[in-house]
Amino acid sequence: MPRNRTVRAAVLGSSVQRAAASGSSSTRSSALRRRIVVGFLVLLSLTLITVSFRSSALDPVQGFGASVLRPFEIAANRVSQPFNDAFDWARGLVHAKSENERLRAELEVLRRETAEAEVARQENAQLQKLLEYRSSPRFPGDYRAVAASVMANPTAFDRSITISAGSRDGIRVQDVVITAGALVGQVTKVFRDVSRVMLITDPSSAVTALDASNPAAVGILEHGSTPDSLVLNRVTKDKIVEVGDTIVTSGSQAGDRFPSIFPRDLLIGKVASVGQSETDIFKTIQVEPLVDLSALRSVLVLVPKKRGGAE
């Protein structure tokens, strides 16, 4: 009973209780009726389950019932179709964000894999070229090649690379580094498993080189005005050098007091421009390297088969 009951309500309430207390036989019959009804329904359900489960006797009944329900279900479907569409639209909006994030993540993975595949393809192509060069007649006979991958490429401030081969592979300082027949530089530091290579574009680098079309045009190849450019200096004006000529290492000339560390005929680059001034006794020859020295993947280190007495 509520707390603010009236006298009348209290009287009515007590009357109900008295009636219930005095009618114990009706309560008992009510409980019995409940038990009979629920017992019958449970028994009927179990019978239906048993019959339906063990035989197909009830299938026609169920089929008929389903047929009767079918039009109502279709009508319900039609009535609810706009709501279903609205719900699907709303659910699509909710899922769109998570799906967008998932697709972005997938795209990121695919991009990374594509980049890795591209890197692998380029590396494979470079290794193939190295292999071809190694077995070609152009490969210097007095050297053995140690293949190494480039671990760190040059920066704008440092024209050196780090390679994955060191003293354990027989590499020493001043060993020459090439890629597919083109000169890369020379080893400047050697550790057990890695080495540092100074590129020919480094300001400290100097290589004796000549024009392959005119071997008399010998000069010193040094770094140019831009990070990846080279200049062939000390070629006198009387030598003929044409744009497009190939520049190669000259190696040690007969009678040289200081023999070159670079074997002869290693490719370096192509002549990009030739100039000369009235006041200068040498030509100004710009050379473009044959390989992109800022994006090397693998190199060969030329290790002399017979080391000199300096070691």
Add this chain to the structure above:
Amino acid sequence: MILDAFKAWLLLFVAVLAQVSVLSGYTLIGGAPDLVLVTLLSLALLRGSIFGAVAGFGAGLLLDIAYLDTLGFTSLLLTLAGFWIGRYGETTARDRFHAPLLSVGVVTVLYVLGAIVLRFVLGDPVPAGEVLAGLPGVVLLNLVLTLPVYALVRRLFPPAAATARVREVRLLG
């Protein structure tokens, strides 16, 4: 009584149609709302155990027919659910605000567990893991449905208790 039975039949019929055609597609964290169960429990709370049991049997039979499931399967579960909540309504739940929510919450869990056990007993394959994983969603959606559905059912089936009380008034003294 006959009018109540007719209204209950109509209400449960509409609930079954809505359940089969519409609501079974609306899922939240793996579970769909059970309008038939919520409607049945509301009816049972307001009309007692016998009414609840009979309504549960009828609604279960309709669902079994609509889903072409084993006849009697859902009937058995809903008969017991209607009867139990009807008894609860007849005894301790009368006029308690939380009764519908408590009934729906508890019976939803027991109904799902009962269905799993019964299917297991019958030898039917049942993905118990998936069903149980969706149980929180079912309970949540059923609880959301409870208040509006109970309010509607209460409007259609106004409590007869006040009338019964008046009928038993006797003047004292």
